[in-house]
Amino acid sequence: MIITYSDAVAISMNTLESIIIGLTLSSACGFRIFVPPLVISLAVIFGHLPITSGFEWVGTYPALWAFALATVVEIGAYYVPVLDNLLDTLATPTALAVGTFVAAALFPDSDPLLQWTMAAIAGGGTAGILQAVTGITRLSSTALTIGLGNAVVATVESIGAITLSVLALIAPVVAIVLVATLLVVTLTRVFSKQSYK
Numbered sequence: 370m371i372i373t374y375s376d377a378v379a380i381s382m383n384t385l386e387s388i389i390i391g392l393t394l395s396s397a398c399g400f401r402i403f404v405p406p407l408v409i410s411l412a413v414i415f416g417h418l419p420i421t422s423g424f425e426w427v428g429t430y431p432a433l434w435a436f437a438l439a440t441v442v443e444i445g446a447y448y449v450p451v452l453d454n455l456l457d458t459l460a461t462p463t464a465l466a467v468g469t470f471v472a473a474a475l476f477p478d479s480d481p482l483l484q485w486t487m488a489a490i491a492g493g494g495t496a497g498i499l500q501a502v503t504g505i506t507r508l509s510s511t512a513l514t515i516g517l518g519n520a521v522v523a524t525v526e527s528i529g530a531i532t533l534s535v536l537a538l539i540a541p542v543v544a545i546v547l548v549a550t551l552l553v554v555t556l557t558r559v560f561s562k563q564s565y566k
Contacts, residue, residue: 384477386541390418391475393537393544395468395492396551399499401530402460402467403443407436408534409474417538421484424474447523450516457504461497468496495552502555 394405406427412418413428426432447453469485472492476484503526510518536544 387419387475387477389541389545390537391472391488392491392495393541393548394475394534395472395488396495396499396548397530397533397537398464398468398471398496399501400503400526400533401440401443402463403436403439404527404530405471405534405537406467407433407440408531408538409471410436412538418475421474421476421478427474444523444527447526448520450519453507453519453523454511457500457507461500461504464496464500465493469493471496495548498552498555 394409397405409418409420410427410429410433413420413425414430414433420427443456446456469489469492473485473488476488478484503522507519507522510516510522533544533547536547
């Protein structure tokens with residue numbers, strides 16, 4: 370089989386798009402862990418998103434219902450005082466794991482070592498950074514407002530997860546620019562605070 374230049378470009382563009390979607394959805398795990406898997410499950414079921422072999426189960430109705438239930442419970446739990454801060458301690462390692470899983474499910478089929486290494490570093494890393502920032506934001510809100518402002522933080526995080534997940538599917542380039550901006554702003558703030566110490 371001969372691959373033409375236009376075929377090679379199309380394959381490269383599809384690969385790049387899969388990587389961008391995977392990174393964006395894994396980043397959204399930093400806001401709400403189960404929203405991106407729910408969006409992926411819906412998109413796969415309705416044929417709008419190809420998924421890496423071995424992850425086909427994500428596009429089944431049992432998986433969809435499990436992700437939907439987990440999403441409702443997670444979003445609701447963040448509106449319960451004290452429980453929200455406790456969830457943040459559990460959410461950071463979970464966001465790393467689910468972010469890695471999401472990225473691996475969408476990265477193109479390749480060498481498994483390369484696929485999972487990229488997923489852990491890029492997908493898990495961005496999810497972990499954003500989750501750590503949301504946890505710090507909630508702790509600050511708890512300290513400044515005695516927890517009264519935490520509902521606002523929870524709402525913004527949920528909206529962020531949903532928006533980023535939907536954008537990943539309909540406008541992946543816009544979504545990845547938004548993720549890059551969030552990461553740059555976050556890391557700049559962290560390093561500027563470190564330099565003042």
